[in-house]
Amino acid sequence: MSVKQLVDSAIADNKITIFSKTWCSYSKKAKNLFASEFPDVEAKIIELDEREDGDAIQAYLLEKTKQRTVPNVFVNQQHIGGGDDVVASFKQGKLRPLVEAA
Amino acid sequence: MSVKQLVDSAIADNKITIFSKTWCSYSKKAKNLFASEFPDVEAKIIELDEREDGDAIQAYLLEKTKQRTVPNVFVNQQHIGGGDDVVASFKQGKLRPLVEAA
Numbered sequence: 001m002s003v004k005q006l007v008d009s010a011i012a013d014n015k016i017t018i019f020s021k022t023w024c025s026y027s028k029k030a031k032n033l034f035a036s037e038f039p040d041v042e043a044k045i046i047e048l049d050e051r052e053d054g055d056a057i058q059a060y061l062l063e064k065t066k067q068r069t070v071p072n073v074f075v076n077q078q079h080i081g082g083g084d085d086v087v088a089s090f091k092q093g094k095l096r097p098l099v100e101a102a
Numbered sequence: 103m104s105v106k107q108l109v110d111s112a113i114a115d116n117k118i119t120i121f122s123k124t125w126c127s128y129s130k131k132a133k134n135l136f137a138s139e140f141p142d143v144e145a146k147i148i149e150l151d152e153r154e155d156g157d158a159i160q161a162y163l164l165e166k167t168k169q170r171t172v173p174n175v176f177v178n179q180q181h182i183g184g185g186d187d188v189v190a191s192f193k194q195g196k197l198r199p200l201v202e203a204a
């Protein structure tokens with residue numbers, strides 16, 4: 001499977017997809033927000049620092065979303081953005097309807 | 103100069119010393135807090151990811167402070183801790199007297 005297929009299928013097949021790095025506090029905060037606010041929705045977490053193709057995935061995410069940084073979050077196939085974007089969209093009440101949409 | 107001398111002299115010779123990583127948002131937040139709240143006080147910033155001895159410095163900081171993570175912040179030779187500690191001590195009004203002490 002190519003990096004493109006891996007990333008595109010992870011986003012297509014999961015309600016919540018988080019591209020992260022294990023030791024990054026911003027990534028942890030984003031993962032924690034989904035775990036605490038949406039405990040019943042399984043999030044697909046891809047830890048880029050634990051994979052051989054981590055750099056290639058980040059490069060493809062840059063191409064796809066114009067964002068190279070982690071965390072890089074998708075909900076219901078929509079690109080939310082980074083940690084700050086997740087918190088902002090949650091506070092604005094925009095995240096919950098996206099997560100809970102059929 | 104040994105890593106121990108480098109770290110100990112940076113802490114002794116500077117009012118504010120921040121051990122950081124350039125691409126880390128938590129490190130950026132700590133650096134920004136000092137830059138905006140104490141613009142007249144020069145902070146010594148040591149970017150561990152830009153140095154050959156970065157890992158060795160982190161290992162020595164772990165020995166010295168029991169904290170391996172970045173940011174690792176000292177004010178007036180006192181160990182403040184990480185990003186969350188800096189914000190907490192600032193909000194509690196404890197940071198400013200430390201920075202402004204003779």
Ligand SMILES: N[C@@H](CCC(=O)N[C@@H](CS)C(=O)NCC(=O)O)C(=O)O
Nearest residue numbers: 026069070071082083084125126127
């Ligand atoms: N404001 C962004 C910050 C993202 C960011 O700067 N992430 C850092 C790690 S905390 C990163 O990916 N740095 C590596 C890089 O710049 O390639 C967010 O909220 O996610």
Ligand SMILES: N[C@@H](CCC(=O)N[C@@H](CS)C(=O)NCC(=O)O)C(=O)O
Nearest residue numbers: 023024025128171172173184185186
């Ligand atoms: N709560 C701590 C978090 C520190 C932390 O986890 N730092 C991360 C980068 S954001 C780190 O150093 N990770 C590397 C490691 O764990 O060795 C703080 O406020 O500074």
Ligand code: FES
Nearest residue numbers: 024026126127128
């Ligand atoms: S690496 Fe420090 S907040 Fe992401």
